[in-house]
Amino acid sequence: MTSLRINGQIHEVDVPGDMPLLWVLRDVVGLTGTKFGCGIAQCGACTVHIDGKAVRSCFLPVGEIGNRAITTIEAVGETPTGAKVQKAWLDLEVVQCGYCQSGQIMSAVALLAATPNPDDSDIDAAMAGNICRCGTYVRIRAAIKKAAGAQQA
Secondary structure, X not given: OEEEEEOOEEEEEOOOOOOEHHHHHHHHHOOOOOOOOOOOOOOOOOEEEEOOEEEEOOOOEHHHOOOOEEEXXXXXXXXXXXXXXXXXXXXXXXXXOOOOHHHHHHHHHHHHHHOXXXXXXXXXXXXXXXXXXXXXXXXHHHHHHHHHHHHHO
């Protein structure tokens, strides 16, 4: 039995230690906002936060998490930065198909938590591992800048 702290709640899960966190979140805990994309930590659709840092859950064995806090898209909007990012996403109509957006938002929130006023190179570096097949990168960058501006207010 493994104990995980997900979105502020403790979940006891009976899974092998080498099971990727993504499948624990989706199939065991029932949090389906985190998406499966590539399975090799290259596309970013599975991004969650571990102690506030963006990580790819498809490649992270649940046995390596320990006592660290896991935050998923279902709860990131409860944080001030997460709420600002989600509002900016809606205001600028970033989403097209939406499949990658939970991972995009999780990466953007982690970026703004570490770098409250990012420039284009900061945004490019932080978001480089998140692929959007619809090509909404211009709107993603604008939403991150809008959320950063809202943080200053």
